[in-house]
Amino acid sequence: MNEPALREPRGLPKVSVIIPVKNAARTLEKTFEFLLSTSYPFDKLEIILTEGGSSDATVEIIKKWQAKYSLIKFIQVPESKNAGQARDAAVKIVTGEYYLFTDGDCAPERDWISNMVEPFFIDSKIGAVGGEILTMRVDETNLVESYCQQIGFLLVSGRAGIKESGYFPEIKKWLPSEVNGSVTSPFFATANVAFSKKAFDEVKHFWDESTGEDVDFSIEVQKKGYRLYFSKEAVTKHIHRASMKSFFTQLFSYGIDHPTLIKKHACNVLEIIFQLPFKDISLRVPFLQPALIYVGSFHLMHISLAVSIVGFLFGYKNYAQISFFSSLLFAVWYFIPVFKIRPLKHFFTFAKIRYLTNWGYILGSLKGALKNKTGYIEMSWKQGRH
Template identity: 30%
Template sequence: MRSDQAEKRFLPKISVIVPIYNGEADLPGLLHCLRAQTYSSDLVSYCLVDNGSHDRTSEILKSASQDAQNFVVLSESQIQSSYAARNLGIRSTTGEILVFTDADCRPEPNWLENLIQPFEDLTVGLVAGEIKALLGNTILEQHADRQETLSQKHTLAHPFCAYGQTANLAVRDQVFEQVGLFRPYLTTGGDADFCWRALSQTPWQIRFAERAIVRHRHRSTLAALRSQWRRYGRSNRYLHELHGVDLMRDFSLQDYGYRLTRWLFKELPIAAIHGLQQKATLADLFSTPIGLICAHARTTGQRHAHLPDQARQIEWLHEPKNS
């Protein structure tokens, strides 16, 4: 016989949507984590959307769908954009709550249970779970871990408006009915754009589920790190054009010179002493130069980005009533 507490558990039907592009290396780990979820398998479906992959992604996904009835495989090959892939998933699922993550993420077993609970409050339309780092060995990975680069604490405290990253985000289905889906031709910044539309155009609120943890691998090479921060810069430019977000101030040569001089003659000696006392690591020693590399890449991305007209389009589940 069930206890009253078990009877009152909040267990809505949910759909997890994952856009995938060339995910051959990441999919086995992701699929393992999804299969390990403690949320009732009868109440969750996993919608895996192949976004035009050229590796063994489709083969791996086909095998996964054959092994489990609640794994559904779709293909978005017309538009190369994770947001277009997510939109296909949204249109194809029936969950009361739609949950988003990415192929290179590793959700903890109780991820879904913790992510869904804030929706017991009927004013909550969006919930952001936490994003933490997978263990990394390189200086760059350790630096990003110390900075909590991917943490939702940063996005939820955004000075313009709070938002959650789609690596770990849950949304009520009614929100998409009201404000539309993701902009399908946008290549970055679509999570902030969607959340800001939802929070500015409706009374829905956003909550942080800190114990709903997804782990993500930080970039381990300078090329990958620069690419990541250039994308952040492009996102800032796009959101400036869409929502009026302030642009970041460009770093001048004097700014870089001052920061490097301060690092060389003040921060580095202090960090070196701490290192000798085993109170600092190489990531601490080189924190400022790595931070300046990130800042330069982000500035470059912002400076050279321009929002294509096509990327302004919003897809709708249904035509808006005022159209």
């Protein structure tokens, strides 16, 4: 893809950085330290935090930093049901020309703001710019953090086939796999995204679902005729969940709203995606409503094991044995990426994280499918990438 040459804007625009927080005391100090080390001039910057009823020291931390820096604005929105509503509350008081979103567990690099704003001056049809999301380790002994870093959890490079700075591909067929928030979907997470005021005003607000507001908003921006642009140099480092339970819950919540996304945005197609080792194969047929089913090694090892158990119970010994060995082969296929994660002495812990979070993702999608009365089975982790 030919990337247009970037040019410096004439005079730096006013920028608003919006950060919704709730119970972020573990990570928020780091966010402030990095964000306030920005190379962007303070007189062209405002930072707005919306706090949603924390039970830890989040409010005290915000007030401490606010006392030092007048550019920090702070509003409390205890009635907000989700991060999307908290962001909308911040937008009501912004004064910037561009809205940059990140989270209270993120650490933007020094030139993050400049690198996010610059692409908007390439093309007036760029409505959103997203940057790269890397991992920041705050506890070198924490194996969940180590796992997330080594698999590239939340990494933007490679999403929708884009690995370098440039335009994201436009959604053309509106297939379920294009709008469900997976690695094939062109969207930017609100950990690292900027919208022009014009584009944001046309979409107006984030949706009211518990998660998935970043995917939905990115899609709505594209529906308004704007383009998405990836700036690889605009880096934010993410401090990941510290426990297996919180990581499981995160993936479960992601899975819940993926069926909502396809019901709202996808065409009426049943899409079955066979996740093969080197290339996925997609089967698409017209359907009464959007539906998406993934079939990968995670699903197949459980299906084969279930068939094996049924075979033994009903006396079909040969079929049971074949199914059992098939289940073992699919299990090996599924866990092979774990051998790349270091140190190997923690192989079984990393395998457990991979396995349980995949269950969380799938169970969340099944709950979302029941809620939306649509067909949806989430993907099997493959090649280490979630």
